[in-house]
Amino acid sequence: MKPTSSPTRQARWPAHLYLIGDLHHPIPADADAAKMGNKAHNLARMSLLGLNVPEAVVLGTAHAHHPDKAMPDLFQHGLPALEALVGKQLGDPRNPLLLSVRSGAAVSMPGMMETLLNIGLCDATVSGLIRQTGHPRMVWDSYRRLVACHGEVVKGIPMDVFDQVMNDLSQGEDEALLDFADLREATRRSLLAYEQACGQRFPQAPLDQLRGAVRAVFESWHSDKARAYREMNHIDHHLGTAVTVQRMVFGNSGLHSGSGVGFTRNPTTGASGLWVDFLPNAQGEDVVAGRRAVLGADALSQWMPDVWRQLQDETQRLETAQGDMQDFEFTVESGALFFLQTRNGKRTKKAAARIALDLLDEQVIDAGVARKRLRDTRPEDLHDQRLGDLAQSDDPAEPVATAVAASPGIASGLVALSSERALALAQAGHAVILVRKDAETSDVAALQASAGLLTQRGARTSHAAVVARQLNKVCLVGCEGLVIDRSGAAIRLGGTEVPEGAWLTLDGHDGRVYLGEVQAMSVPDTELLSRYRGLMDGGAEGEAQRAAGA
Amino acid sequence: MMSHADDVADALEEAHFVLSLIAQTGIVVPAATHAELKSLALATLGAMQDWVRVVEMARHTYMENDALEQEALLKLIWQILYAERHCDVLFRGVRRSLVCERLSDANTLVLLTDLASAMERATDALLRSGHALRNMIIQRSEVFL
Numbered sequence: 238m239k240p241t242s243s244p245t246r247q248a249r250w251p252a253h254l255y256l257i258g259d260l261h262h263p264i265p266a267d268a269d270a271a272k273m274g275n276k277a278h279n280l281a282r283m284s285l286l287g288l289n290v291p292e293a294v295v296l297g298t299a300h301a302h303h304p305d306k307a308m309p310d311l312f313q314h315g316l317p318a319l320e321a322l323v324g325k326q327l328g329d330p331r332n333p334l335l336l337s338v339r340s341g342a343a344v345s346m347p348g349m350m351e352t353l354l355n356i357g358l359c360d361a362t363v364s365g366l367i368r369q370t371g372h373p374r375m376v377w378d379s380y381r382r383l384v385a386c387h388g389e390v391v392k393g394i395p396m397d398v399f400d401q402v403m404n405d406l407s408q409g410e411d412e413a414l415l416d417f418a419d420l421r422e423a424t425r426r427s428l429l430a431y432e433q434a435c436g437q438r439f440p441q442a443p444l445d446q447l448r449g450a451v452r453a454v455f456e457s458w459h460s461d462k463a464r465a466y467r468e469m470n471h472i473d474h475h476l477g478t479a480v481t482v483q484r485m486v487f488g489n490s491g492l493h494s495g496s497g498v499g500f501t502r503n504p505t506t507g508a509s510g511l512w513v514d515f516l517p518n519a520q521g522e523d524v525v526a527g528r529r530a531v532l533g534a535d536a537l538s539q540w541m542p543d544v545w546r547q548l549q550d551e552t553q554r555l556e557t558a559q560g561d562m563q564d565f566e567f568t569v570e571s572g573a574l575f576f577l578q579t580r581n582g583k584r585t586k587k588a589a590a591r592i593a594l595d596l597l598d599e600q601v602i603d604a605g606v607a608r609k610r611l612r613d614t615r616p617e618d619l620h621d622q623r624l625g626d627l628a629q630s631d632d633p634a635e636p637v638a639t640a641v642a643a644s645p646g647i648a649s650g651l652v653a654l655s656s657e658r659a660l661a662l663a664q665a666g667h668a669v670i671l672v673r674k675d676a677e678t679s680d681v682a683a684l685q686a687s688a689g690l691l692t693q694r695g696a697r698t699s700h701a702a703v704v705a706r707q708l709n710k711v712c713l714v715g716c717e718g719l720v721i722d723r724s725g726a727a728i729r730l731g732g733t734e735v736p737e738g739a740w741l742t743l744d745g746h747d748g749r750v751y752l753g754e755v756q757a758m759s760v761p762d763t764e765l766l767s768r769y770r771g772l773m774d775g776g777a778e779g780e781a782q783r784a785a786g787a
Numbered sequence: 788m789m790s791h792a793d794d795v796a797d798a799l800e801e802a803h804f805v806l807s808l809i810a811q812t813g814i815v816v817p818a819a820t821h822a823e824l825k826s827l828a829l830a831t832l833g834a835m836q837d838w839v840r841v842v843e844m845a846r847h848t849y850m851e852n853d854a855l856e857q858e859a860l861l862k863l864i865w866q867i868l869y870a871e872r873h874c875d876v877l878f879r880g881v882r883r884s885l886v887c888e889r890l891s892d893a894n895t896l897v898l899l900t901d902l903a904s905a906m907e908r909a910t911d912a913l914l915r916s917g918h919a920l921r922n923m924i925i926q927r928s929e930v931f932l
Contacts, residue, residue, distance in 0.1 A: 331847075331856075367843045369838030389896025491840075492870065517829055518836070717821075 251310040255301040257281050257483075258292035261755045274341030274479035279579055288551050288576045292322045292482035296451065298343065299687055301477025306457035308448060311541050315482070316447070323536045328443040332369065333362035335485040338450040340457055342478045349466045350478055351390045353450040355379045355485065359444040363476055370490045375520075377420035383446075384439050386429040386626070393448040394434040402426045408747045447482070450783065454480050486567040486575050488520050496521040497537065497666040498698035499548075499592050501556040502510060504584040504706060505645050505745075507591025513537060514696040521566055521577065524696060531696040531715070544574050555579060560602055583707050585645065586618040586761070594768045606774055619765050622646040624744055625756040634742070638730040638751035640716035643702040645745040647757035648689030648711035654737050656683035660736075663687065670741045672728055674721055684710060689743045693719045693752065711745040788923065791916035795835075795909050805898055814895045820884040824903060827877040832904045834870035837863050838913050845920055860924060864917045869912040878907040909928035 255264050255273050257280050264285070265773060270278040277295045284290050294315035307471055320326050325334035335357040340350035358366060358380050366376045377430035385399035406423050415423070427454050431439045440446050457463060458478045467474055488496035497515035502508065514531040516524050517540055524531055538545040548567065551574075556563050564582030584592065590611055597607040624634075624647055650668035653659035659671045663686035673688040674681060675694050681704055684690055689711035695702065705712035720729040727735040730750060736740060742751040808815070816824070841863045844856065881903040890896050 349830065364843060364847070368840050371838070371840040371843075373839065491836045492866075518833060 251314055253297035253307075254310045254315050255281065255295040255297065256289075256292075256315065256322070257284050257295065258290060258322055259750070260284075268297075269345040271476070272299065274298065274481065275343055275345060276339070276341040276578065277481045279525055280483075280515060282558070283555065283576050283579060286551075286554055289574055290320055290576050291484045293481050294319045295341075296455075296480045298477040300457055301458055301479070304452050304480075307455075307480075311451065312444070312480070314446075315712075316459065318359070319482070319484070325484075327447070328362060330360075331365050333357050335366065335367040336447065337481075337483050338447070338454050339481045339483065339487055340454050340478045341481050341691075341715070342458070342472075343476055344470075344472055345462060346466055346472070347398055348472075349457075349463040350460070351454050353383070353386055353390060353454065355383045356446050356450050359384050359441045359443060362443070370487050372489055373422045374417040374420060375489055377417050377424055380407040381427045382554040384424065384431055387439065387446065387449065388431045388434065388603070389677065391453045392431070392437070393701075394431065394437040396432050398434050398639070399427055402430055439499075444573055451480055451482065465470055466773075470699035480508045486568045486570040488516075488570060488571070489518050489523075490571055490600075491518060493572045494518055494568075495537075496524050496566075496568045496569050497531075498524050498564075498566050498696075499552065499566070500698075501552050502581045502582075502592055503651070504562070504564070504582050504588050505642070506564075507584065507588035507595070509595060512697070513548070514698040515540075521568060522629050525566075525698065525700055531698075541569060541572070544569050544572070545561050547574050551576070551704070557601055558737060560606070583703060585706055585709065586614055587645075587765070589622075590614050590769055591765055594765070597772070599760070604750040604772065604775065611769065611773065614769070616761075616766060616769070617759075619769060620744070620759045620761045621758045622757045624742075624751075625758050634755045636744075637733050637752055638716055638750040640719070640748045640750060641668050642698075642712075642745050642748040643697040643714045643787070644706045644710060644712035646689075646709070646711040646741065647744055647755070648687040648756075649740060649742040649754040650738050652728065652735060652739055653683070653687070654721060654726065654728070656680050656773060658737065659683040659687050670743060672719070672721065672741075684708060689713075689718070689745070691716060691741070691743055693717075693721060711743045713743050713745065713748055713750065718748065722740060788916050788919035791919060794912035795838075795916060798905050798909035799831055799835075800903055802909065809898050809902065812894060812898070814892070814898065816895075817884070817890070820838045820881060820888060820899060823877065823881040823884050824899070827874060827881060827903055827906050828840050829911060830874050830877055831910055834874070834910050834913050837870070838917060841867070841917060841920060845924055850910050852865050857924065861921065866908075867913055867917045868888065871910045874907050874910040875876045889896050895898050910930060 255268055256262065257264065257277065264281045268281070273281065273295045277293065280293060294311065296307045296311060318325065320334060323334055325332055325549045325608035327334045327336065335355050338353045338356055339353065363376055363380060367373050370376065385396065385435055387639065388399060389396045396487050402423055405414060406419055428439050440449065455478065464474065488494050495515055495517040496519050497513055499511055499513035503512045513534045514524055515537040526588060552563065552565060555565065562582045562584065563579050565579040566577040568577060579685045593610040595609045596602045597604060648670060650670040651662055653669050653671050660683055662669045668688040670689045670691060671680065671683050672691045674694060680701060680707055684701065684705060685708060687710065690701065690705050691718055692714045699714065702714055703713050720733045722728065728735050733752065735752065740764050742753065742755040841860055879881050882900065885896060885899060
């Protein structure tokens with residue numbers, strides 16, 4: 238059974254060191270995002286609510302400018318307490334504790350600082366991780382990535398050195414085709430390359446790995462790109478970053494494991510009820526990268542009914558505590574549910590209106606907060622774009638394929654199979670439907686220029702689908718009937734071939750795909766409009782009365 | 788144990804071959820059958836991972852004189868047993884969905900049934916291999932304890 242408190246934790250606990258997940262020693266009330274970083278602060282809040290988060294120890298932002306002074310605190314207090322809490326030890330060959338070391342400032346600086354994963358993986362612990370996961374390919378891939386990442390971030394070895402190792406092994410083929418024996422060989426060659434490049438062996442002692450990683454993550458605050466980002470965004474250079482050392486959990490440890498991403502309400506319509514994408518036996522990256530077709534709430538409720546019930550209860554609690562719809566990530570490791578992250582979820586304007594009005598009715602927020610959230614919403618934002626009445630048409634359009642609707646609306650445009658083609662067509666003044674195999678964030682510029690996105694794979698919660706919703710683009714994902722023939726510059730939808738440059742229409746409400754251009758019409762959501770007006774007019778009347786009284 | 792493990796590999800190779808035929812011929816898999824096949828593939832993969840975990844545990848000598856280790860190993864073998872039974876049920880589900888779809892194309896029927904059958908055979912062989920490994924561990928433990 239998992240311990241609820243760390244027996245090694247002593248009364249004289251150092252300042253600016255925070256242990257997340259110790260139910261008997263909660264984080265001090267004055268430990269805010271400025272002191273422990275925004276992400277760690279959110280983790281601590283979830284833990285305080287009684288949600289299961291992977292245990293972590295946080296070196297506060299106060300250490301940012303003198304990282305070496307933080308090391309005794311970490312190794313004498315933080316790490317032993319963390320090991321006791323998790324019930325595993327760093328370097329244990331049978332059941333090793335593996336750690337991520339992440340930066341985390343009070344303000345978000347996405348991608349500007351460093352992260353190291355799988356600290357603790359070494360020759361002695363490889364077997365232990367295979368025992369935990371039954372996944373030798375993933376283990377050797379993680380090990381060779383750790384060697385490369387440690388080499389680059391801690392020792393300053395150019396990543397090209399390690400890329401060359403993979404290029405030599407893959408011989409131009411897709412790296413995904415390499416099996417566990419290839420990746421074991423890649424690890425062996427990466428270890429050699431590491432030694433040749435910096436004159437030192439890759440540290441096989443997990444404590445040395447951790448020490449180097451923590452120091453490097455603190456120092457990444459001072460990197461040129463991080464400094465430039467802060468200057469661009471007027472962020473104070475003196476704030477510094479915290480460093481979170483967190484237990485790693487593996488969603489790909491077998492049938493009773495998995496990963497998912499969800500929203501506490503539908504981010505497209507605002508309807509209540511969990512909106513979840515889930516992949517059994519997979520890591521979180523598999524879900525958000527959009528390379529695999531995910532399963533929805535129904536599948537999760539059948540696959541792991543206990544986890545599903547727990548997820549429903551706990552996300553409800555989370556939303557009420559945060560006072561807004563949440564976008565959360567979770568992992569199930571051998572039947573145990575862990576929350577990895579939560580934040581206010583991005584949503585369409587219509588969803589924002591429904592969510593604010595529903596939260597007001599549920600007494601989670603008051604009328605003032607609801608009005609503040611809707612101050613930029615206009616009544617026309619609460620209209621739906623719908624296909625014209627197909628039954629009344631002389632030549633009604635027939636859907637040729639069905640996909641998963643990820644962002645609402647109707648979009649018609651010319652099919653483009655690459656970002657370059659989409660940008661060229663848009664520049665020439667055409668409406669464009671970007672059609673891709675995967676929803677990748679690298680397509681963001683092309684997506685901005687397009688009317689809609691259709692993908693063969695991916696999920697509603699993939700990065701690109703999230704971006705599509707933010708940009709108010711129609712988006713359909715996971716279209717299993719879609720085959721893309723890049724060389725033939727065409728797509729096949731069911732049995733119908735559609736050349737690049739032909740017209741296509743996407744219906745973001747029901748996920749249907751139509752050939753040609755189909756007319757759309759604007760339909761007001763009268764029920765929502767009435768509630769919206771009731772709230773906003775009430776606010777205006779109240780202000781008028783207050784003004785008259787004054 | 789090795790002979791049964793070889794049977795697992797053979798069955799999975801067969802499944803891979805049938806899958807490549809399905810991709811080449813471009814046959815359309817009905818949605819309900821696709822869902823059943825997906826569940827069967829996931830269950831087979833999960834059982835394979837449990838088997839790899841068992842082998843990795845058994846590889847080390849500390850297994851032989853540690854009761855907790857043996858208990859963990861027996862639990863995993865139980866999971867493999869459960870997966871084999873579960874895959875039997877899922878295999879029947881694939882066949883049922885094929886009948887319900889009233890498919891008339893012989894290629895589709897044969898290939899989809901062969902695919903499901905190969906995966907189900909893999910879990911049968913996994914179970915036999917797991918049993919052989921369990922017997923080996925128990926015999927060795929008696930010597931050491």
